Amino acid sequence: MSTVDWNSLDAPHTYLYTGPMSSAGERLNRFALSLKVPANRAAFLADARAYVSTCSLTPSEVDMITRRDWTGLMQAGAHLQAILKIAATVGESLWHIGAHCAGMSVEQMQSACPRRRDGLPPGFP
Numbered sequence: 001m002s003t004v005d006w007n008s009l010d011a012p013h014t015y016l017y018t019g020p021m022s023s024a025g026e027r028l029n030r031f032a033l034s035l036k037v038p039a040n041r042a043a044f045l046a047d048a049r050a051y052v053s054t055c056s057l058t059p060s061e062v063d064m065i066t067r068r069d070w071t072g073l074m075q076a077g078a079h080l081q082a083i084l085k086i087a088a089t090v091g092e093s094l095w096h097i098g099a100h101c102a103g104m105s106v107e108q109m110q111s112a113c114p115r116r117r118d119g120l121p122p123g124f125p
Contacts, residue, residue, distance in 0.1 A: 015074050025077020031055040031065075032082035035089045044089060068092065070100040 015021075022029075031052065034040045044051040052062050064072040065086060073083050080097070087097055099109035 017079060021077040022079070023077070025073075025079065025082075027055065027057050028061055028065075028073060028076060028078040029082040031057060031061075032078060032085045035085045041089050068096075068100070070097040074101065 034055065035044060040051070048066065049062075052065060057065070061073075061076065063069075064076065068087075068090065070083055070087065073086075074080065083097060084094060087093060095106045095109055098113075099106045102109060104112075
């Protein structure tokens with residue numbers, strides 16, 4: 001039986017967004033942030049293949065976007081906030097991204113991380 005070192009910063013536990021990752025993900029981040037513009041979102045939703053063909057993405061990057069491979073996009077250097085722009089455009093959320101990265105369903109993720117509904121914790125300044 002193997003044990004998991006949850007203090008490790010090596011994948012799959014966490015991905016540190018470094019300068020080299022930022023450079024590697026520049027095309028993905030530019031594409032994702034282009035979706036802030038309503039007309040671009042509409043064009044992407046109308047014909048995703050046509051829209052991404054205008055963004056200088058590699059075939060691998062296009063494939064990750066098409067498959068909604070949130071973990072792969074993160075590993076390829078896309079910033080979480082940029083990935084969230086793609087997810088929101090296609091009707092998904094941070095729950096979907098987190099669940100994908102953790103290898104579980106959205107329902108499993110939500111039950112593992114219930115939202116606080118009672119305000120600030122006791123003793124909070």
